[in-house]
Amino acid sequence: MGLLETIHSPADLKRLPRSRLPDLAREIRERIVGVVSKTGGHLASNLGVVELTIAIHYVFDIPTDKLVWDVGHQSYTHKLLTGRADRFSSLRQFGGLSGFPKITESPCDAFSTGHSSTSISAGLGISCAKRLKNDDSRVIAVIGDGSMTAGLAYEALNQAGAIHKELIVILNDNEMSISPNVGALSSLLSRTFSGKFIQDRRKEFGELLRSLPKIGSDAYSLAKRAEESIKAFVTPGMLFEAFNFEYFGPIKGHRIDQLIDILENIKNLDEPVLLHVATTKGRGYGPAESNPVYFHGVGCFDAETGNRVNCSDLPSYTDVFGQTMVRLAEKDPNIIAVTAAMPEGTGLGPFSEKFPDRFYDVGIAEPHGVTFAAGMATEGYKPVVTIYSTFLQRAYDQIIHDVCLESLPVVFAVDRGGIVGEDGPTHHGLFDLSYLRAIANMVVMAPMDEHEFQRMLVTAVNHPGPVAVRYPRGKVTGENPEKAEKNDQPLAIGKAEVLCSGDDILIIAVGHSVPEAVKARQMLAHKGISATVVNARFVKPLDTELISGLIQKIPRVITVEENVLDGGFGSAVLEAMADTGIAGFRITRIGIKDTFVTHGAKSVLRKHYEVDADAVVRAAEAMCRDLT
Ligand SMILES: Cc1ncc(C[n+]2csc(CCOP(=O)(O)OP(=O)(O)O)c2C)c(N)n1
Numbered sequence: 001m002g003l004l005e006t007i008h009s010p011a012d013l014k015r016l017p018r019s020r021l022p023d024l025a026r027e028i029r030e031r032i033v034g035v036v037s038k039t040g041g042h043l044a045s046n047l048g049v050v051e052l053t054i055a056i057h058y059v060f061d062i063p064t065d066k067l068v069w070d071v072g073h074q075s076y077t078h079k080l081l082t083g084r085a086d087r088f089s090s091l092r093q094f095g096g097l098s099g100f101p102k103i104t105e106s107p108c109d110a111f112s113t114g115h116s117s118t119s120i121s122a123g124l125g126i127s128c129a130k131r132l133k134n135d136d137s138r139v140i141a142v143i144g145d146g147s148m149t150a151g152l153a154y155e156a157l158n159q160a161g162a163i164h165k166e167l168i169v170i171l172n173d174n175e176m177s178i179s180p181n182v183g184a185l186s187s188l189l190s191r192t193f194s195g196k197f198i199q200d201r202r203k204e205f206g207e208l209l210r211s212l213p214k215i216g217s218d219a220y221s222l223a224k225r226a227e228e229s230i231k232a233f234v235t236p237g238m239l240f241e242a243f244n245f246e247y248f249g250p251i252k253g254h255r256i257d258q259l260i261d262i263l264e265n266i267k268n269l270d271e272p273v274l275l276h277v278a279t280t281k282g283r284g285y286g287p288a289e290s291n292p293v294y295f296h297g298v299g300c301f302d303a304e305t306g307n308r309v310n311c312s313d314l315p316s317y318t319d320v321f322g323q324t325m326v327r328l329a330e331k332d333p334n335i336i337a338v339t340a341a342m343p344e345g346t347g348l349g350p351f352s353e354k355f356p357d358r359f360y361d362v363g364i365a366e367p368h369g370v371t372f373a374a375g376m377a378t379e380g381y382k383p384v385v386t387i388y389s390t391f392l393q394r395a396y397d398q399i400i401h402d403v404c405l406e407s408l409p410v411v412f413a414v415d416r417g418g419i420v421g422e423d424g425p426t427h428h429g430l431f432d433l434s435y436l437r438a439i440a441n442m443v444v445m446a447p448m449d450e451h452e453f454q455r456m457l458v459t460a461v462n463h464p465g466p467v468a469v470r471y472p473r474g475k476v477t478g479e480n481p482e483k484a485e486k487n488d489q490p491l492a493i494g495k496a497e498v499l500c501s502g503d504d505i506l507i508i509a510v511g512h513s514v515p516e517a518v519k520a521r522q523m524l525a526h527k528g529i530s531a532t533v534v535n536a537r538f539v540k541p542l543d544t545e546l547i548s549g550l551i552q553k554i555p556r557v558i559t560v561e562e563n564v565l566d567g568g569f570g571s572a573v574l575e576a577m578a579d580t581g582i583a584g585f586r587i588t589r590i591g592i593k594d595t596f597v598t599h600g601a602k603s604v605l606r607k608h609y610e611v612d613a614d615a616v617v618r619a620a621e622a623m624c625r626d627l628t
Pocket residue numbers: 045048071073074114115116143144145146147148172174176177178281340341342364391394
């Protein structure tokens with residue numbers, strides 16, 4: 001029997017002698033690679049924290065002590081050690097284990113996560129609550145160097161340092177976000193401080209001080225040298241000490257013994273503590289160590305070779321976006337691309353290579369990215385801010401206050417709109433149509449296919465105000481290649497199109513729900529029901545004229561969207577009809593009812609939450625039945 005099979009709780013782990021822990025780490029790596037090769041998941045980040053997770057569970061008493069994982073994409077070892085090993089192969093599958101910590105999944109998951117940089121805030125909140133209850137158990141927050149690029153982390157450090165509450169922050173520094181980490185902080189963290197380095201700086205600084213009385217002709221250059229020398233002394237420790245944290249590290253993150261010793265030492269300090277741990281992303285699995293960007297979040301692969309399996313040849317919407325951006329930027333030198341730590345995920349790799357001076361990776365800092373783009377727009381540039389729908393939620397005030405209030409021409413390329421699949425509720429882009437259409441001056445559109453997508457991007461970069469194009473995660477349709485010849489032509493803003501006509505039912509769909517509506521029309525035809533299908537294209541401005549005219553002719557209406565129903569596209573249609581005073585029609589809105597969508601394959605979720613073609617057919621049949 002393997003060691004892992006003997007561990008059903010952290011208490012079982014503590015019974016193992018320290019000498020067996022490296023063997024356990026090996027088994028855990030094998031299990032993670034084996035399962036993730038079949039389910040997909042965040043492989044590289046998980047392989048990097050195997051020893052750290054074992055050490056934390058060995059030293060602390062989880063769940064009495066609380067452990068908060070930042071993002072939570074690295075929590076697989078934690079799941080394996082906390083009674084979930086037997087269900088681990090169900091990872092990220094519908095009904096199976098979540099890929100992130102989830103309060104409802106285990107008492108050992110202190111906080112639910114998925115979005116980055118929340119761990120210090122949540123950990124501090126938990127710590128303060130414990131002290132109010134006279135509970136002196138410990139709170140540990142584990143945060144990556146990439147997640148330390150977000151302002152939220154510093155808001156939390158700022159408060160923690162001021163109120164001196166016990167909190168252990170472990171900075172897991174692998175010099176990587178999804179891609180290599182960016183920004184001034186990342187170069188500060190990655191400075192190597194050998195004894196020689198420090199001695200050299202001291203000597204240099206000493207010489208400089210000795211020369212200071214001679215200040216005369218070139219005071220500026222002396223001052224500059226002094227500044228440079230002082231800067232050379234600024235260590236990561238000083239940064240955190242400035243926030244009143246006790247700093248320890250950097251220590252090597254793959255030596256379990258050393259990790260256990262230091263954790264034992266800092267366990268009972270009654271000040272905020274920051275332990276800086278250096279780890280390697282992908283550790284212990286060759287393909288992931290050599291390509292941590294690809295293996296950050298990966299689909300199915302062959303565990304022997306690391307090669308991808310089950311790939312379709314079709315490009316994704318993200319690929320089409322990346323290619324179109326290059327084409328548009330070749331013609332228009334004012335186009336700028338902004339990403340928040342996701343150059344690969346957003347398809348901006350080719351753009352960044354071709355136009356390095358017009359490409360900005362701001363780090364995990366979506367609110368800053370939006371305001372940064374607004375600043376560029378005031379100087380006549382055309383920023384295209386490319387952020388996943390779910391992460392753009394972070395920047396809502398910036399969209400309203402910094403972009404839309406003055407109607408600045410910023411394009412929002414909203415990737416991962418709709419159901420994204422296995423990442424689950426923290427990552428589905430199911431709110432964007434609602435939150436974006438509520439803002440004055442904003443144009444909101446969603447393409448039915450890759451051809452319309454390109455036309456929408458052309459339309460967006462030529463529009464003089466804020467505009468959002470929302471598109472899904474996944475492959476393009478690969479259909480209607482004849483449409484390609486119009487791909488460079490802009491669309492008329494606020495104009496929908498009738499795709500096909502029929503007298504019984506009117507189906508009005510938007511974005512990638514349009515192909516579902518077309519499929520439903522074919523299924524309905526076999527049942528003797530004929531439907532008109534409208535591709536709305538725009539959620540705002542809505543084509544009220546076309547829609548109201550059709551509703552008067554066909555008063556049995558179904559709207560279809562992959563967004564929450566509240567405030568979404570169907571609501572927009574209802575509001576417009578109320579405003580025009582049209583009455584005497586029936587409407588069924590298909591979309592996500594008032595709930596959060598779990599994790600699982602996209603097709604499974606679409607069926608389960610009734611936003612697929614079958615759901616449209618059922619709604620149409622019910623409407624026709626009620627009439628007879
Ligand atoms: C608000 C937010 N923006 C973007 C992401 C996407 N994302 C997930 S993990 C990650 C990189 C995190 O880097 P780090 O914290 O260093 O963790 P590592 O993967 O290196 O262990 C990013 C950008 C996210 N989860 N949340």
